[in-house]
Amino acid sequence: YEGMLLRVENAVCVDPDLGYGEWLVDDGTGPLRIDDYIYHFTPDSGTTYNITGILHYSYGNYKLEPRSADDIEVVQIHDVALTQIVEPSENLYNIGTTIMPSVMLKNNGTAAESVTVTVTVSIPVLTKRSFAKSIAADDGMASKQDSVVYEEELVVPVDPGDSVLVIFNEVTLEWPGDVMFGFTATIPEDDINPDDNTIGTSIFVVEHDAAVTEIVSPTEPIYNLGDVIVPEAVVANNGNMAEDIDVYVRICLYGEEVYSDMATVSVDAGATASVSFDGFTIGQPGDYTVVFWTSVCCDLDATNDTMMTSFFVPEQVLPDTQAFFEPSAGSGWEFGTPQAGPGAAYEGENAWGTDLDANYPDNADWRLVTPPITITGEHPVMMFYHWYAFSDADGGRVEYSTDFGETWTPIEPEGGYPGYSDVFGSDAFVGSSDGWQLVTFDLSGLGDGVYLFALHFMSNDAGNDAGWFIDNFMLTDLSSEVPGDVRAVEIGLPEATLHVGEMFHPWAVVANNLFGPTTSFYVHAKIFGPDGDLLYNYRVLVEDLGAGEVDTAYFPSAFIPVTSGTHRIELTVVKAGDPVPMNNTLTATFDVMSGKALAGVGTEIPRAFYLAPVKPNPFRTATTVEFGLPRAAHVEIGVYDATGRLVKLLVDGEFAAGIHNVGWDGRNASGSRVAAGVYFVRMRTSTGFSAVKRILMLE
Known part of the structure; x- marks a missing residue:
């Protein structure tokens, strides 16, 4: 072949192995293949070379073939x-x-x-x-x-x-x-x-430098209304001569000054001095900031002149003796003196905990719910101290509801949650708190309305730990003492299958808000027939129901059905000016049979669909659900907790006409025994029939 002798300088090896003994260099004008056909050389990627060789063209590429070691020089770069x-x-x-x-x-x-x-x-x-x-x-x-x-x-x-x-x-x-x-x-x-x-x-x-080095008072994160704070700080002279240092203090509530003072102190070079001011009496709740600062002539470092702290004054601190919260049905939240976990309440004797004397169980899904809370000011804040130790992906978060627990929305604390929880699929309190911690929730973004707040705890089945403990629940610009708030708790339904012509006395369980005040109100009961006609309308007066009290209102007038079919009962608590009307009404349905049922299950074809009262009720170990079908239908019967979550599906299939029984042993779908509490049995058929019965499971 023919070729020419060529020299390239400052060529960087960009690929040391193209295969077949070839490698690639670039001197800034473009790539060039080097072939070891005459002299074999192993290059280093990124190294710069001066190369002399025979240039020829083969297999679609120009290639330079060095003849010996002398043709390849490593270029030394000095940089x-x-x-x-x-x-x-x-x-x-x-x-x-x-x-x-x-x-x-x-x-x-x-x-x-x-x-x-x-x-x-x-x-x-x-x-x-x-x-x-x-x-x-x-x-x-x-x-x-x-x-x-x-x-x-x-x-x-x-x-x-x-x-x-x-x-x-x-x-x-x-x-x-x-x-x-x-x-x-x-x-x-x-x-x-x-x-x-x-x-x-x-x-x-x-050279000249006065500084605030320490705030002696206030140092607590929480103070109470009426407390007296004596502001005190330590200042230092970091300069090289004695200074007369002016020291100032200012206390602001939501940015508005409520207190200020000034003092002058002589401090030798390199020395410190403590400065105290007149006392300040806390008269309003809210978020306070305290600023100390120094002033000297020709201070050359302004960055250390100021030191700031803050504290919060809650409007309401729940007493140690008041449980306040209500656990959801089946929840394991307990109120009392912690024996496990932190071993003691943050303050006083009592606190809420997922389990006061042992680790929490697997697969927990528990809410600890406040009574209705309304926003009353511009700076609504909810605070509490908590201690927690969670295993694996377990955790807890705070949620709010505007529909009295039908739906829940998570809310983040100031500074956010510490990590991600798999059981929630979102950020939550996870891991360990390493002691009692104060947590703050700014609720100013929620707007006016009535809210429920819940501490929602969940665990998986991969292990457990001490759990979550709550103490010193504090509210500011929020009111849990909704004046005159009364609510309907439970509707009394027939204890057995009701037939045409039989007598039934309605009853209702009602309650006053946990913080009252004592009040009187009416309870209305209305019963509607299968065609929607009003068949029964009666009211009774509940008198002087105290704060936190629960009462059963009995209606002396009996309801005697004259037609068979599904009837609807509606109970309404009526109190003028009740600020929480959403919890005043409950509805339920019950069935009326056309004639007296014959003895023996499964031997009679009922004239209407029905779900009989669960027996026994209350129960401890097992209970039986009876239901009747006038014709064949697809039936679904499930047990639900008080939050509406399915606990176990008892029936889901086709059934012939007749009377049928199904039992429940108090266990969920995974076979674990559920906690004692109120549950509901709901029946639905492909014909559109629906009925619900309340049951109480005992310890």
């Missing part, structure tokens, strides 16, 4: 750089501070280098007057040139690609004002990039 000043690292230093100047040095070349690194410390040249007088005079007498006050040189070996930290001897900053640090790196050979051989910075050495 060192100062990449970062490590010390000084701050902008401000107090006079007398000792630092060790240091800088990062990197060898960007291909050859090992012996680098001379120099540090130079310089200050602006001033007149013979003192630094302070020169600044005060501001007469232009300070020279624009710098005076070198310290210089040091070190020789540092650095291999290619390596970075080293170059540390010089200690330097005591004894020059007030601007101080410049310059670093220079030099090598014997020509550096291809000399622009990065120098680096510098400037600092300011403070």
Whole structure:
């Protein structure tokens, strides 16, 4: 073949192995293949070479074939750089501070280098007057040139690609004002990039400096209405002469000043002094900020003049003896003295806990629910202390409901939740709190309305721990004492199958809000027939129901059905001005049979669909559900907890006409026994029939 002798310089190996002994270089004009057909050479990727060889064209590519080792030269690149000043690292230093100047040095070349690194410390040249007088005079007498006050040189070996930290001897900053640090790196050979051989910075050495170093009072995160706070702080003179330091304090409530004071204290150079002020009596709830600051002439460091703290004053702190919350049905939340977990309440004797004396169980899904709460001010805040220790993906979060527990929406605390919980599929309180912690929820974004708040705890089946404990529940611009709020709790339904002509006396369980006040109100009962006609309308008066009390209202007038079919009963609590009308009404259905049922299950074809009262009720170990079908239908019967969540599906299939029974042993779908409490049996058929019965499971 024919070829020509060619030399390429400063070509970087970009691919050391193209196959068949070929490798690829690029000198900046484009890639070129190198072929080891004559001389075999193993290149290093990224290395720069000068290559001489025979250029020829084969298999669609130009290739350069070196003839011997002499045709391949490794090009040595000389390039060192100062990449970062490590010390000084701050902008401000107090006079007398000792630092060790240091800088990062990197060898960007291909050859090992012996680098001379120099540090130079310089200050602006001033007149013979003192630094302070020169600044005060501001007469232009300070020279624009710098005076070198310290210089040091070190020789540092650095291999290619390596970075080293170059540390010089200690330097005591004894020059007030601007101080410049310059670093220079030099090598014997020509550096291809000399622009990065120098680096510098400037600092300011403070002479006059007063600072607030500690807030002695207030230091607690929570104070109560009527508490007296005596503001006190420690101030320091960091300068080089005695100072008369003016110390100020200001207390603000939601940004509005409610207290201020000032005192002057003499402090020697390098010394500290404690300053206290007149007492401040807390008269309003809310979020307070307290600011202390100092003032001296020619203070050269304003960053340490101010120190701030904050505290919160709740409007209402729930008493230690008041349970306040209501656990959801089947929930394991308990109120009392913790024996496990934290071992004691945060304050007082009692607290809420997922289990006061043992670890929580697997597969828990428990809510601890507040009574209705209304927003009464511009800064609604909910706070409490909690202690928690959760296993694996278990956790807890706070939720709110605007429809009295039908749906729940999570809400985040200030600062957010600490992590992600798999059982929730969202952020929550997870892991361990490492002791009692105060948590705050800003509710100003919720707007007006009536809310339920819930502490929702969930666990999986991968392990358990001590759980979640709650104490000192606090409310501000929120009211849990909704005046006159009364509610319907339960509807009394026939205890057995009701037939045409039989007598039934309705009854209802009603309750006053946990915080009252004592009130009287009417309870209305209405019963509607299968065609929607009003068949029964009666009311009774509940008198002087105290705060937190529950009562059963009995209707003396009996209801005697004259037609068979599904009837609807509606109970309504009527109290003028009740602020929470959403919890005043309950509805349910019951069936009326056309004739007296015959003895023997399954031997009669009923004339209407029905779900009989569950027997026994209450029960401990097992109970039986009876239902009747006038014709074949698809039937679904399930047990639900008080939150409406399915506990276990008892029946889901086709059934012939007749009377049928199905039992429930008090276990959920996974076979675990559920907690004692109120549950509901709901029956639905493909014909559109629906009925619900209430049952009570005992311990």
